[in-house]
Amino acid sequence: MIVAISRFRPPPDQAEGLVSRFRERSRLVDAHAGFLGLEVLRSYERQPEFLLVTRWRDREALRAYLQSPDFQVARAASVAEDATFTMYEVVGE
Template sequence: MISVANRIHVKLEYHDAFEARFRDRAGLVDGMPGFIANHVLRPTRDGDPFVVLTFWESRAAFEAWTTSDAFRQGHARSGTLPKDAFSGPNVLEIHEVVAR
């Protein structure tokens, strides 16, 4: 199993809109083979990023998602926030889960 953490720096005034994007998401990832779970973590300190954390059965399953039509459709919806809502580039981290 792997985890994928996408750290996204969002300006404070856009936090509510960013969270709404995930509450109202299309949910296309939920039906992907190998998908386990999706969590959106809100920062508790100013300046820290949101973390969109997904779990996958394998790296191959995650990579299949990123090259799928469902991925493109789901992320096309994310254009609802202006570029200036983000205070820095996203950082993507992939880890193997070694203990639960």
């Protein structure tokens, strides 16, 4: 299993709007083969950090999504231009 994490810190005045957008997300990613789930985490800081955590069956499934039109739509709607993105392989549970 692959876990992909995007980490970003939006301007304070955009944090609540971002939470609403994630709760009302389009769910296009949900239909992609190999997609296992998504979580959005927010830290308890004055200027909160957000983690967008997705789980994938394997790297090929994630790569296929990253090359899809659905990803382009999601990326265009993102306010997190300075996000970091890291892939991890799950090696133990």
